[in-house]
Amino acid sequence: MDDPLLIAGESFNSRLIMGTGGMPSLDVLDRALVASGTELTTVAMRRLDPAAAGSVLDLLAARGIRALPNTAGCYTANEAVRVAKLAREALGTDWVKLEVIADERTLLPDPLELLTAAEQLVADGFVVLPYTNDDPVLARRLEQAGCSAVMPLGSPIGSGLGIRNTHNIELIVESAGVPVILDAGIGTASDAAIAMELGCAAVLLATSVTRARDPELMAEAMRLGVAGGRLAYHAGRITRRRYAQASSPPAS
């Protein structure tokens, strides 16, 4: 079925957004990205290393995958805004995955710095996709600030703990007027499917693929998980019942 993902007026056929961190090599990354079917993939901004071999940007360009720069590693709004501006200049895109984290142990978003950075970037013309807590109130504030999507975590980055508070994700989906993208915490394909069944518009994941035993195979599993979950969301799940309901006609 024709069911594109729309973010800030741009259309994507795939509802799986990939991260690229933690891949053993660019070759494995390339195969996994192709298997995932993704059309939008995050990159980080770092000091240029003259000794670096190969470029993730060249790889994405060759595959026709749009690069989405992030502000990973930023702890303050000021830092995040500066990195976003560097990314805009380097990559020629005003899209940014906004990450402002509170501490290294949890990598949880710092809500106050996040909102401040979002406001500044929106005012500067950026299309802001914020990585946020699974807090419906903060999600609403980010949307009101002009963000083009909200990206609540399922659980901490890289934890693979899945979606710890499905109720909050449902509440966010229910009231959001922008796409809700489940970002972080996905451990395996069923987690991605659940995110889509809850009504999320897309899933963003990295570690569950990049650190899987077979990243290419897991990328395909994620593609199918997201697609299956999306179809189930449209199809409408049955009501949960306390007792059995026979699916065969009674034997007369």
Next chain:
Amino acid sequence: MTVVVNGEPHVAAGPMSLADAVALLTAAPTGVAAAVNGEVVRRAAWTSTQLSDGDEIEVVTAVQGG
């Protein structure tokens, strides 16, 4: 004159532009951005941006992440 490029001190004998500083690291600066003392400088202005003693230059690009 000494400038700091990505954390490394660099001694320049004569005048040095931001374009010269970027060229220390890469010959093909596509996908690259530069900042002087924290301020992002548009690529079009790299050649005309003259560096001063003590300037801190950041030259960044996209890497795997996120």
